Amino acid sequence: MSNLQDQVVIITGASSGIGEETAKELSSKGAKLVLAARREDRLQELADKVNNNGGHAIYKSTDVTSYEEMEELAEYAQKEFGQIDAIVNNAGLMPLSFLNKQKVKEWDQMIDVNIKGVLYGISAVLPHMRERKKGHIINISSVAGHVVFPGSAVYSGTKFAVRAITDGLRMEESAESKIRATIISPGAVSTELTSTITDEDVKGGVDELYEQAITPDSIARTIRYALEEPAEVTINEIVVRPTDQSM
Ligand code: NDP
Numbered sequence: 474m475s476n477l478q479d480q481v482v483i484i485t486g487a488s489s490g491i492g493e494e495t496a497k498e499l500s501s502k503g504a505k506l507v508l509a510a511r512r513e514d515r516l517q518e519l520a521d522k523v524n525n526n527g528g529h530a531i532y533k534s535t536d537v538t539s540y541e542e543m544e545e546l547a548e549y550a551q552k553e554f555g556q557i558d559a560i561v562n563n564a565g566l567m568p569l570s571f572l573n574k575q576k577v578k579e580w581d582q583m584i585d586v587n588i589k590g591v592l593y594g595i596s597a598v599l600p601h602m603r604e605r606k607k608g609h610i611i612n613i614s615s616v617a618g619h620v621v622f623p624g625s626a627v628y629s630g631t632k633f634a635v636r637a638i639t640d641g642l643r644m645e646e647s648a649e650s651k652i653r654a655t656i657i658s659p660g661a662v663s664t665e666l667t668s669t670i671t672d673e674d675v676k677g678g679v680d681e682l683y684e685q686a687i688t689p690d691s692i693a694r695t696i697r698y699a700l701e702e703p704a705e706v707t708i709n710e711i712v713v714r715p716t717d718q719s720m
Contacts, residue, residue, distance in 0.1 A: 476701045478503035481554040483546065485537050485594060486564030488515035490664025491613065491689045495561060498693035500528035502701070507550040507557075508532040510564065529554075537564045537590030547597035557601055559609040559700055562594040565631075567617075569624045569679060570672035579671070580627045587631035588638075595642060602652045607704065609653040611696060612639045616660045616714060624675035632658075636710075643709060653707040655699045660714030661686040685717040 482499055486492035488510035496506050500523045508516045508530055516532035523530035533549050535542045550557050565587050568579040591612050602608025617625050618632030636656050643654035663686040670676050692713060699708040 475502040476703065477697070479505060480558040480700070481505045481507065481550060481556050482700070483507040483509065483550055483557060483560040483594075483598070485509045485535070485560070485562055485590065486613075487519060487532070488512040490666060491659070491662060491692045492561070492563045493519055494689040494693035495563065495696050496523060496530065498690065498697045499700070500526070500530060502697060503528075504700075505554050506530040507546065507554070509535040509537070509546050511536055537562075537593060538585040540593045540596070543590075543593040543597040547601065551601065556605070557598050557608065559611065560594050560598050561611045561613070561696060562591040563611075563613045564590050565613060565666070566669050567628050567666045568669040568671060569628055569675045570670070571624055571674060572626055574672050574674075576672065579669075583627055583631050587628070588634045591635055591638060595638070599646075599652075603646070603650045606651045608651075609655065609700060610639070610642060611655045611657060611699060614639070614656050614658045616658055616712060616718075616720070618656075618658055619712065620720065622720070624672065624678070640709075643707070647707060651704070653704075655708050656710040657692065657695055657699070658710065658712045659692050660712070660718045662689050662692055663687070664689055682718070682720075685715045687713075687715045 482504045487508035513534040520530040520532045535546045570576045612635050614635040615632040617629045618636045621629040639656045646652040661683050
């Protein structure tokens with residue numbers, strides 16, 4: 474039997490791409506899922522699919538940039554399933570652009586979703602996990618959280634931040650409260666992520682990079698692997714690139 478059987482996992486950004494595939498992968502191993510994103514129709518469709526296949530999924534429309542909504546999400550998970558064993562802070566945006574385009578609203582959005590969303594996710598589950606001396610927090614960074622390229626300054630900034638925050642969390646909580654912290658850093662994955670790019674000068678290079686993109690089920694399996702390891706083992710960080718991606 475999988476270690477994931479009956480484990481309660483919150484997934485943010487579950488309405489598409491990596492989050493959606495992760496939901497399918499984890500439910501196939503018996504996890505009970507709490508799906509979150511803003512597009513409720515997509516969450517409902519996914520929850521129906523999971524439940525019709527014999528799984529357990531509930532959902533809640535949640536904007537990760539709202540501290541209150543993230544708190545409510547965690548409360549909902551506890552009310553419905555009694556506990557939270559893991560959260561996958563996956564929601565993210567990637568409107569890449571050159572700094573001189575001054576797309577300040579997009580910078581703000583990335584900082585709000587990619588950094589604050591992850592922090593609010595951590596905050597929402599931390600007291601509960603500390604109390605139980607048990608839990609797993611998986612944060613999705615990126616290869617762009619390891620390297621910077623022209624057009625990725627702000628996005629990379631947010632993804633470097635996710636790695637820093639996750640490593641800080643690991644240092645503070647692993648020995649003290651046995652909470653596991655994992656960073657997953659994907660390379661190019663074919664999802665809706667590039668649709669947020671509005672800077673035409675960046676788009677060409679990104680389209681070229683994404684010609685070799687892998688499918689999100691690879692990342693879903695990686696997340697499942699990290700979660701399935703026994704409680705005394707923490708997979709701290711994994712980078713997953715398409716074989717053809719050299720950068
Ligand atoms: P998608 O665009 O397919 O998914 C992004 C998800 O984030 C959606 O479910 C979206 O849901 C959700 N989201 C966006 N804003 C918010 C918000 N304010 N509140 C709640 N949910 C939000 O992209 P991916 O699946 O590729 O992205 C998932 C993660 O993987 C991101 O963190 C991304 O940075 C990271 N990543 C992706 C890579 C790739 O090449 N695809 C490479 C490296 C990292 P909704 O709009 O319904 O709210």
